Amino acid sequence: MLAGLPMYDWPEISAATDEFWTVLRDCLLRRGIEAPATLTRQVDLAALWHSKELMVGQTCGLPFATGLNRHVRLIGTPSYDIGCAPGCYYSVLIAPKGSGTALDGFSGSLAINSYGSQSGFAALVTALVAAGVDMGGVEIQVSGAHRASIEAVASGKAELAAIDAVSFRLAERHVPEIDGVEVICCTCPTPGLPLITALPSGAVDALAAATEEAIRLLEPSLRRQLLLTGFRRSKAEDYAGIERDWRLIEAVMPQDGTSILKASGVPR
Numbered sequence: 001m002l003a004g005l006p007m008y009d010w011p012e013i014s015a016a017t018d019e020f021w022t023v024l025r026d027c028l029l030r031r032g033i034e035a036p037a038t039l040t041r042q043v044d045l046a047a048l049w050h051s052k053e054l055m056v057g058q059t060c061g062l063p064f065a066t067g068l069n070r071h072v073r074l075i076g077t078p079s080y081d082i083g084c085a086p087g088c089y090y091s092v093l094i095a096p097k098g099s100g101t102a103l104d105g106f107s108g109s110l111a112i113n114s115y116g117s118q119s120g121f122a123a124l125v126t127a128l129v130a131a132g133v134d135m136g137g138v139e140i141q142v143s144g145a146h147r148a149s150i151e152a153v154a155s156g157k158a159e160l161a162a163i164d165a166v167s168f169r170l171a172e173r174h175v176p177e178i179d180g181v182e183v184i185c186c187t188c189p190t191p192g193l194p195l196i197t198a199l200p201s202g203a204v205d206a207l208a209a210a211t212e213e214a215i216r217l218l219e220p221s222l223r224r225q226l227l228l229t230g231f232r233r234s235k236a237e238d239y240a241g242i243e244r245d246w247r248l249i250e251a252v253m254p255q256d257g258t259s260i261l262k263a264s265g266v267p268r
Contacts, residue, residue, distance in 0.1 A: 087232030
């Protein structure tokens with residue numbers, strides 16, 4: 001079986017992520033669930049999420065809501081120290097410090113981490129469309145990661161980006177370029193990054209209980225490093241709003257929405 005927690009596995013906290021997995025694995029073993037000794041750090045996220053060997057994995061809400069939910073089972077959603085409701089998160093929209101960038105009438109360049117990202121792409125487009133922006137007049141550059149988007153905005157290579165609030169908190173600790181950006185607004189909260197499994201539905205309750213216990217058992221210093229505060233037993237229907245918003249995005253993007261997700265490695 002495979003286990004992967006790739007979404008916030010920054011190099012600076014990878015040791016803490018491994019410690020969390022050690023605790024979670026012990027909680028799983030006590031419940032009679034065999035678990036791999038180490039996390040897989042697989043570059044191909046879509047392959048990880050769709051693997052029939054996936055015991056525990058973390059994905060983004062956008063791929064989950066737009067098709068992945070038909071192939072996996074939802075365990076639940078971790079909660080993070082970002083001032084948001086349990087199991088939810090939001091994005092901060094950033095611009096170069098002192099630039100005076102505003103959403104109204106925006107027609108510059110965006111940095112996105114991925115077209116398959118709820119926090120870095122879908123939430124950003126939703127905010128721009130709500131502000132009346134014509135997406136046909138916006139340039140999009142794919143940075144590949146939230147921290148790379150921060151660096152692009154700080155350097156002036158991009159004028160705007162949306163950063164997952166958890167990633168932004170991590171960047172405040174670990175990315176010096178954060179001093180070159182400013183937050184101009186926040187997006188509406190949505191359900192956070194879900195934990196998923198390929199195991200049968202009968203295993204989901206034990207997986208959720210083990211995760212809850214592992215977060216409680218973590219040393220406070222590790223919880224602070226990982227920003228973990230708890231766990232919500234969310235349901236697949238909680239993510240329906242993300243799917244509805246995506247249909248609106250498909251209608252306003254110059255590119256075909258299905259092609260966008262396929263190019264991001266997110267099968268429909």
